[in-house]
Amino acid sequence: MKQHQYRTNLKWTGNTGKGTETYRGYERAHSISVEGKPLIEASSDPVATRAQMIEAIRAQINPYLAAGWAMIDDVIDPAETRRVIVRGLEQASDKRVDRPWRKHGNIPV
Secondary structure (H helix, E strand, O other): OOOOOOOEEEEEOOEOOOOOOOHHHEOOOEEEEEOOOOOEEEOOOHHHHHHHHHHHHHHHOOHHHHHHOOOOOOOOOHHHHHHHHHHHHHHHHOOOOOOOOOOOOOOOO
């Protein structure tokens, strides 16, 4: 059986500035770090943290950013979608694919 042993550091990051005078001096926000592993941020407000993570992801999925990296060929307006599809199908209608001749036919078994 494999055993994993890690030295884990837990850091409370929710200091509200009141120190330790009351139990409400800290929120539940904290971070967990393990050597060689990515930092795990834990939040006292999961809904706000989720919204913040969604915004960070949406900032990275910009079609213009992908076009700048040459990952897509064209950015079209949704109203022009039908015209672009029809044009592509018309261009592909005359296309011929040259395939090599078969050396042998199907062998009866």
